[in-house]
Amino acid sequence: MTTTSDDLSKAPTVKGPKRFDKPRTPIGKAGRWSEDRLGAAGGMRKQLNKVFPDHWSFMMGEIALYSFIILILSGTFLTFFFDASMAEVRYDGSYVPLDGVEMSRAYASTLNISFDVRGGLVKRQIHHWAALLFMAAMLIHMFRVFFTGAFRKPRELNWLIGLGLITLGLVEGFAGYSLPDDLLSGTGLRIAAAIMQSIPVIGSWAEFLVFGGKFPGTVIIGRLYIVHVLLVPGILAGLIGAHMALLIKQKHTEFPGPGKTEQTVSGERMYPTYGMKAGGFFFIVFAVCAALGGLAQINPVWLFGPYNPAQVSSGSQPDWYIGFLDGSTRLFPSWEIRLFDHTIPPLFWPTLVLPGILFSLAGAYPFLEAKFTHDKSAHNLLQRPRDVPVRTGLGAMAITFYGVLLVSGGNDLIAKAFDISLNAMTWAGRICLLVLPPLAYAITYKICLGLQRHDREVLEHGIETGIIKLLPNGEFIEVHQPLGPVDDHGHGQLAYAGSKVPKKMNELGNPHGHKIRGFFYPVREKTDIQAELDALAAAEARGEHRQKELTD
Amino acid sequence: MTDEDNLDADADLGFAPAVVDNAGRTAPTRTASRRPSGFRRRAASLAVLIGALTAVGGGYAMLAPTSGADDTAATSQDVEAGRQLYNTSCITCHGANLEGVTGRGPTLVGTGSADVYFQVSTGRMPAPVQGALELRKVPKYTEQQILQLGAFVQSQGGGPQVPPADADLRAGSDQLGDGGELFRLNCASCHGATAHGAPLSAGKIAPDLYRSTDRQLYTAMLVGPENMPVFSNNQITPEQKKAIIAYVQTMKEAKDPGGAGLGRIGPVAEGLVIWTAGLGVLMVSILWIGARL
Known part of the structure; x- marks a missing residue:
């Protein structure tokens, strides 16, 4: 018996080299073909083995990446039909209420896309919803990076690139919002022109430069079109590439936990698991954009009418990502500040100085934090937000400040919806802008400390089991489940390690913090059952008829 | 007195x-x-x-x-x-x-x-x-x-008179374009391009026009109630008023071809939808994906 098996096992090793030379499967042949020509197998192998963390918060940046891809796809379709010309035409398309109205070719072609191009309206709407999602996803991704300290050395440059992506996203979105040349977007451009004019010394010239003369001129739509479809997307794509390249070079950060160190990285490999997850998630993002594009009307330009500088609609708002600037303009007092014998227009402060300060602070934050904490070392392990209360508090403060500005950008609609005086809304916004951020800081700081204390309490006393015991002497005690060995007083010996502390009984026993599933009883995972069956089958195959009981 | x-x-x-x-x-x-x-x-x-x-x-x-x-x-x-x-x-x-x-x-x-x-x-x-x-x-x-x-x-x-009940106050569909231009020029600055209304200063509002009848729109233009200016027949002729009414009523009755209209109030509602419905669904998705190892 042994000799035959030896013979059999020898056979492949003799033929081995030949088999590697000549692959038999189609995939193997394709692989050989490309390897002979590209020689990329080594690099591919490395990339396919790249490890992605499995924490959910790492997928928020992916929403932004995927919505960018959706934007490119849907935007390319729109360029086939959009005419970025401000030449006047008389509309004779199928939307009757605008029949015979003078409008620019840009607006007419947008109406054409909406009503006469097959599938045009849904593509337009998908494009617009994806744009809103792109900006929102970048923002929440930024929140994740901020609150977990992922921006720290060596990743400050990626933080700055991300900030650049958000800034360019604002420009890109505003350019796209302006292209249809409807009454709403024209009003937005009018305000943009006013903001340019408000720049001291060069204001008028800046407006002339951008608009090719005085507002509105005849060139701005064509210029914005090239900015929107070529210039900014090109830079965005390049920056996204740099963002990802740095990510791959520096590897992912990860939360502290058992077996996690500054030198290691853990998670799912790109191929096969993470690639499947990410690919599937792309389709979920696309599905959300498509569902919104099909079910919820966005930017109905036909209701707004063509742009005419003599007209303006009440309730004209920018898309949400510009909303904070609208809000700051509404809240800022109409102070005419004189500097060096020149009046600075009031619009200059809330629309240029304020965002300048906000973005500068955001860009400088990683360096400021390193300076104030004297932390010059590199970090690949993240921090839980509760463990850095000052940073978390500052973040909450910034988000509250931004949130008040954003809400104030729509304060007329809130006033209308809830029958509040618009003047009261403005004053409430001003007061909230000054009062709420410090309050948010204080509350967040306190919450962080409370969470820290609770973590340490559980480490010391164990998890509350919910069992109350009556001792023979009549005393009631609550039974705690210690997390590790205890000392003479029954106190836990474990130190806080910066990772999640289990707080409930069903969180025990899994080092990665995944709860055991099941509401009343633990749900047995298919993989576990399969593992037991495999072990049983293997045992039977070895002839060891050891009965293994499958417990349910 | x-x-x-x-x-x-x-x-x-x-x-x-x-x-x-x-x-x-x-x-x-x-x-x-x-x-x-x-x-x-x-x-x-x-x-x-x-x-x-x-x-x-x-x-x-x-x-x-x-x-x-x-x-x-x-x-x-x-x-x-x-x-x-x-x-x-x-x-x-x-x-x-x-x-x-x-x-x-x-x-x-x-x-x-x-x-x-x-x-x-x-x-x-x-x-x-x-x-x-x-x-x-x-x-x-x-x-x-x-x-x-x-x-x-x-x-x-005396004063401006209500038009008789049998008067047709809505111009034909060929007047819709003109009516829309007049509406955007004279009415949209308070009532909004989609006639959804807007607040004025100090608690006053320009109401939405979604419940207004032809005769109410006509008489409102004629007399300028409350904060609304008077649009006399010298400023906007009766024919132009009828064109405006035709445009407003057509717009109100028109369905939203793009799906749910979101109140036709523009980007604020859209921003709310992307942050709640859009991002909400995606956050649930990433929690689900993150939980499934």
Whole structure:
């Protein structure tokens, strides 16, 4: 018996080299073909083995990446039909209420896309919803990076690139919002022109430069079109590439936990698991954009009418990502500040100085934090937000400040919806802008400390089991489940390690913090059952008829 | 309040249509009495009187044949019924002779049946309490009662008239483009391009137009209720008013081809949707993906 098996096992090793030379499967042949020509197998192998963390918060940046891809796809379709010309035409398309109205070719072609191009309206709407999602996803991704300290050395440059992506996203979105040349977007451009004019010394010239003369001129739509479809997307794509390249070079950060160190990285490999997850998630993002594009009307330009500088609609708002600037303009007092014998227009402060300060602070934050904490070392392990209360508090403060500005950008609609005086809304916004951020800081700081204390309490006393015991002497005690060995007083010996502390009984026993599933009883995972069956089958195959009981 | 005060209040109106439509009252002579030249004053008074009489007579002659029906033109019974309604519900604030009561309500002299129609048919009048503005409510009176009330106010003080019930106040679809341009030029700055309304300063609002009827839109333009400016027939001709009404009503009745309209209030609602529905679904998705190892 042994000799035959030896013979059999020898056979492949003799033929081995030949088999590697000549692959038999189609995939193997394709692989050989490309390897002979590209020689990329080594690099591919490395990339396919790249490890992605499995924490959910790492997928928020992916929403932004995927919505960018959706934007490119849907935007390319729109360029086939959009005419970025401000030449006047008389509309004779199928939307009757605008029949015979003078409008620019840009607006007419947008109406054409909406009503006469097959599938045009849904593509337009998908494009617009994806744009809103792109900006929102970048923002929440930024929140994740901020609150977990992922921006720290060596990743400050990626933080700055991300900030650049958000800034360019604002420009890109505003350019796209302006292209249809409807009454709403024209009003937005009018305000943009006013903001340019408000720049001291060069204001008028800046407006002339951008608009090719005085507002509105005849060139701005064509210029914005090239900015929107070529210039900014090109830079965005390049920056996204740099963002990802740095990510791959520096590897992912990860939360502290058992077996996690500054030198290691853990998670799912790109191929096969993470690639499947990410690919599937792309389709979920696309599905959300498509569902919104099909079910919820966005930017109905036909209701707004063509742009005419003599007209303006009440309730004209920018898309949400510009909303904070609208809000700051509404809240800022109409102070005419004189500097060096020149009046600075009031619009200059809330629309240029304020965002300048906000973005500068955001860009400088990683360096400021390193300076104030004297932390010059590199970090690949993240921090839980509760463990850095000052940073978390500052973040909450910034988000509250931004949130008040954003809400104030729509304060007329809130006033209308809830029958509040618009003047009261403005004053409430001003007061909230000054009062709420410090309050948010204080509350967040306190919450962080409370969470820290609770973590340490559980480490010391164990998890509350919910069992109350009556001792023979009549005393009631609550039974705690210690997390590790205890000392003479029954106190836990474990130190806080910066990772999640289990707080409930069903969180025990899994080092990665995944709860055991099941509401009343633990749900047995298919993989576990399969593992037991495999072990049983293997045992039977070895002839060891050891009965293994499958417990349910 | 003395009688003289009332007369002064009338004289200060200086409201031309009221004078023309109400030739028998003392207003013309009192207005004229301020003018310097005696001969010119008398000549002007005579001219106004003749013109007013011609207008009233001609107007009556034109309306008389169609007034046999129910609610189109004012019969003396209508005026009488309107007077009774007025005495029941309006007199407390607007006074026994429509002269208004200080601190309660303005004079109704010269407001005409158009204003009465707008205010009462939208439920703004009779008002339960004084306020910065009145909001739309369920009307207290039937259409016929409203027209009777209007007939009474018209008979007392003159002013812009409510268009008759059989008048078609909506222009044809070929006028929609013009109507839209006029709407965006004159109305959108307060009511919004999609007619969803907007707040004005200090708690006042420009209401949404989604519940307004043709006649309410028409009379509102004619008389300019509350904070709204008057768009007289010299500024916006009746034909243009009908084009605006056609545009507004067509826009309101039109379905939203892109799906749910989100209140047609624009980017604020859209931003809310992406942050709640859009990002909400995706956050649940990433929690799900993150939980499935």
